[in-house]
Amino acid sequence: MPVAPSSRSFAASKVPQVTALFWIVKILTTGMGETASDWLVVHLEPVVVVLVTAVLFVLCLVLQLRAPQYVVWRYWLLVAMIGVFGTMVADVAHIVVGVPYTVSTAVFAVLLAGVLFTWWRTERTLSIHSITTRRRELFYWATVCATFALGTAAGDFAAHDVGLGYAGSAVVFAVVFVLPWVAYRFLGWSAVAAFWTSYIVTRPLGASIADGLAVSHDRGGAGLGTGEVTLVAMAVTIVFVAVLAWNESRTSRGVAAGRVPERSPEVG
Numbered sequence: 001m002p003v004a005p006s007s008r009s010f011a012a013s014k015v016p017q018v019t020a021l022f023w024i025v026k027i028l029t030t031g032m033g034e035t036a037s038d039w040l041v042v043h044l045e046p047v048v049v050v051l052v053t054a055v056l057f058v059l060c061l062v063l064q065l066r067a068p069q070y071v072v073w074r075y076w077l078l079v080a081m082i083g084v085f086g087t088m089v090a091d092v093a094h095i096v097v098g099v100p101y102t103v104s105t106a107v108f109a110v111l112l113a114g115v116l117f118t119w120w121r122t123e124r125t126l127s128i129h130s131i132t133t134r135r136r137e138l139f140y141w142a143t144v145c146a147t148f149a150l151g152t153a154a155g156d157f158a159a160h161d162v163g164l165g166y167a168g169s170a171v172v173f174a175v176v177f178v179l180p181w182v183a184y185r186f187l188g189w190s191a192v193a194a195f196w197t198s199y200i201v202t203r204p205l206g207a208s209i210a211d212g213l214a215v216s217h218d219r220g221g222a223g224l225g226t227g228e229v230t231l232v233a234m235a236v237t238i239v240f241v242a243v244l245a246w247n248e249s250r251t252s253r254g255v256a257a258g259r260v261p262e263r264s265p266e267v268g
Contacts (some may be wrong), residue, residue, distance in 0.1 A: 033083020
């Protein structure tokens with residue numbers, strides 16, 4: 001994997017470095033978003049839930065945009081909220097509007113491609129190490145939102161229309177998640193392309209795992225319940241985010257003291 005950026009460029013960045021823990025938390029938030037969304041719309045008034053979630057999403061986005069640099073809890077709070085809201089958007093398209101998974105998957109794929117193309121034409125880079133301006137950050141979060149919507153639709157398409165089920169989908173998406181790293185490591189594939197490809201796949205991977213644990217046996221799941229799976233995923237996520245915050249604080253102290261620790265290699 002490519003060498004990490006300098007401490008100065010990292011300090012100015014609005015996104016975290018990409019490590020194994022980054023991917024773990026990302027997958028956890030996608031799974032949590034899937035089951036949290038399902039629990040909320042079933043147990044509460046769906047229209048109210050969607051509206052409140054949309055407001056919370058906007059508030060979290062404003063918090064993130066107002067931060068002068070990467071702040072661990074702000075960043076991951078927004079990612080978690082996108083996980084919930086992105087699931088609702090994709091589910092509304094299918095359940096309320098009646099759009100087939102094949103169509104919604106294709107539409108969200110075109111939307112994501114359009115965002116990435118516009119980002120590239122405007123900034124001439126899609127690297128997450130370049131998120132140091134407001135415009136690039138907006139492109140970044142637009143891309144993240146599009147990946148969540150696409151990933152939700154693609155996961156449902158694989159599980160239901162293709163017939164893989166939750167377990168089968170989880171296995172397939174886990175393989176697809178790893179393949180970009182293999183292509184980068186051994187075939188010289190672009191680090192940026194590898195990052196975004198794996199990033200997209202984290203959504204259906206996390207959702208497939210969470211749904212497989214939460215839904216009832218007659219739907220092919222373990223029957224643990226959406227509420228229970230959400231609470232466990234939330235608790236584990238909080239622990240890992242706390243670890244990330246501690247690591248970030250230690251790194252910041254090292255930079256301030258002129259003793260920058262060696263950073264792990266990262267992709268993106």
